[in-house]
Amino acid sequence: MNTDDDLTRDLERAFPGDESDLRRLHTRLVADAQADGVLDVAYCTIDSPVGPLLLAATELGVVRVAYDSEDHAAVLQALADRISPRILNAPARLDMIRQELDQYFSGLRRTFDAPLDWRLSSGFRRTVLTHLSDIGYGNTATYAAVAQLAGNPKAVRAVGTACATNPLPVVVPCHRVLRSDGSLGGYLGGPEAKRTLLALEAAA
Numbered sequence: 493m494n495t496d497d498d499l500t501r502d503l504e505r506a507f508p509g510d511e512s513d514l515r516r517l518h519t520r521l522v523a524d525a526q527a528d529g530v531l532d533v534a535y536c537t538i539d540s541p542v543g544p545l546l547l548a549a550t551e552l553g554v555v556r557v558a559y560d561s562e563d564h565a566a567v568l569q570a571l572a573d574r575i576s577p578r579i580l581n582a583p584a585r586l587d588m589i590r591q592e593l594d595q596y597f598s599g600l601r602r603t604f605d606a607p608l609d610w611r612l613s614s615g616f617r618r619t620v621l622t623h624l625s626d627i628g629y630g631n632t633a634t635y636a637a638v639a640q641l642a643g644n645p646k647a648v649r650a651v652g653t654a655c656a657t658n659p660l661p662v663v664v665p666c667h668r669v670l671r672s673d674g675s676l677g678g679y680l681g682g683p684e685a686k687r688t689l690l691a692l693e694a695a696a
Contacts, residue, residue: 532576534585535568541597541692542685545662547586550575553607554589557660559681574612593662599696602629604663612659616647620654627668630693634672656680662689 533555535548546564548556548571555575558567572579583590588606595601603625613621623641627633633641635651642651655666661680667689671677679686 531580531582531585532578533571534580534582535571536581536583536586536590537564538590538593540593542662542681542688545593547589547593548579549585549589550609550611552609552611554586554660554663555609555612557663559661559685561682562680589663596662597692599692602696606663608660608663613654613657616642616644616650617654617657619643620651621658621660621664621666624655624665624668627665629665630696632668632670632690635669635677636672638669652678665689668693 533548533550535546535556537544537546542559544560544564546556546558546560546562546567547554548558548568556567556571558564568579589604592601592604592606596604610618610621620638620642623638626641627638635648635655636645639645639647639651644650651669655669656678658664658666658680661667667679667681667686669677676683676686
């Protein structure tokens with residue numbers, strides 16, 4: 493998969509010029525790809541209180557939110573392998589979710605309305621993830637309670653796996669799921685990110 497860094501280097505070699513020239517070329521490339529229907533996955537990165545987040549979306553909706561600890565280059569490669577190699581840094585497609593995340597981190601938003609593309613989850617894992625929004629903002633639930641919500645009270649370990657492999661953290665709130673003893677449990681973004689999100693919601 494060619495990343496944006498590869499693309500930038502290719503543009504620099506082919507069209508020597510200043511940075512504004514390269515930005516114009518990149519903008520034109522994105523616009524042409526969108527117009528031709530060949531921009532399968534658009535992505536961008538944003539700063540947040542839990543570190544840099546990679547956001548990716550297909551035409552159906554947001555398909556991936558990734559923490560820096562997941563290695564953004566590896567995440568993009570996985571998207572190329574599982575969805576399409578036609579990936580570009582094209583923030584415009586992600587305007588809605590970027591605005592909603594900014595509002596969320598500012599304490600002004602409690603739910604997300606941006607459309608989601610669930611294709612990276614299937615089976616029971618997807619069932620679990622679709623029930624996480626039932627845990628209200630500022631509240632928490634145990635893995636056992638989520639298993640019950642998902643229709644399989646004995647599948648506590650499977651709930652943990654679903655949360656650990658959630659392709660849409662923050663937006664799909666697996667950070668609200670705790671162990672039965674009230675301890676944090678695992679989290680894709682690490683324990684500090686989980687504490688930060690829970691504290692943000694508790695403060696609001």
